[in-house]
Amino acid sequence: AQKITQTQPGMFVQEKEAVTLDCTYDTSDQSYGLFWYKQPSSGEMIFLIYQGSYDEQNATEGRYSLNFQKARKSANLVISASQLGDSAMYFCAMRSPGRGSQGNLIFGKGTKLSVKP
Amino acid sequence: NAGVTQTPKFRVLKTGQSMTLLCAQDMNHEYMYWYRQDPGMGLRLIHYSVGEGTTAKGEVPDGYNVSRLKKQNFLLGLESAAPSQTSVYFCASSYSLVGVAGTNNEQFFGPGTRLTVL
Numbered sequence: 517a518q519k520i521t522q523t524q525p526g527m528f529v530q531e532k533e534a535v536t537l538d539c540t541y542d543t544s545d546q547s548y549g550l551f552w553y554k555q556p557s558s559g560e561m562i563f564l565i566y567q568g569s570y571d572e573q574n575a576t577e578g579r580y581s582l583n584f585q586k587a588r589k590s591a592n593l594v595i596s597a598s599q600l601g602d603s604a605m606y607f608c609a610m611r612s613p614g615r616g617s618q619g620n621l622i623f624g625k626g627t628k629l630s631v632k633p
Numbered sequence: 634n635a636g637v638t639q640t641p642k643f644r645v646l647k648t649g650q651s652m653t654l655l656c657a658q659d660m661n662h663e664y665m666y667w668y669r670q671d672p673g674m675g676l677r678l679i680h681y682s683v684g685e686g687t688t689a690k691g692e693v694p695d696g697y698n699v700s701r702l703k704k705q706n707f708l709l710g711l712e713s714a715a716p717s718q719t720s721v722y723f724c725a726s727s728y729s730l731v732g733v734a735g736t737n738n739e740q741f742f743g744p745g746t747r748l749t750v751l
Binding site: 520551553559560561563566607609611620621623624625626 | 666668673674675676677678681691721723725739740741742744745747
């Protein structure tokens with residue numbers, strides 16, 4: 517069964533420092549996609565970054581990068597130079613377009629990041 | 634483009650009442666989804682649709698029904714609301730399952746509906 521595990525319920529980081537949010541996944545599919553979403557206190561889901569299972573390079577989007585280690589089945593999110601506005605819940609999710617797939621995202625339980633001034 | 638919109642944003646129901654949540658997208662997406670988010674549980678799939686006129690069950694479908702009469706709309710119905718259905722409901726859409734090469738098949742989310750069942 518497909519599963520996403522985020523082992524850090526909450527994390528603190530000092531403003532301007534980098535932080536890594538952990539995500540491990542479990543799937544038997546060869547083709548899949550990994551996503552990170554941010555959910556601020558206002559509640560909306562904001563797409564941050566995507567990594568395809570066949571992508572050879574780690575994805576980057578501005579201050580966000582994804583540390584993809586396929587053999588270890590991990591897809592950690594790295595936020596560089598944290599800002600106060602980064603305080604939010606962060607969800608790791610997986611989507612597998614294999615046979616019989618519903619196409620939906622499988623979500624982890626999330627990590628609450630708090631950025632300290 | 635408005636993206637994905639949800640109506641209403643908030644609702645309070647009494648046990649046994651019924652209601653319909655409306656999701657609309659203007660991106661001509663084939664795939665649409667309804668998720669619920671509960672504290673400490675992440676998002677879980679309720680129902681989904683792979684195209685106009687089609688619907689299918691997700692992970693937690695009991696107590697809900699859906700309809701996709703028009704491509705741009707996906708309705709979620711609660712026939713007889715229960716306190717266990719108190720949750721935040723998110724609608725999402727995406728272009729396709731596999732998508733075009735080079736795209737990330739991103740799912741676009743609506744702003745959510747906060748439902749309380751007393």
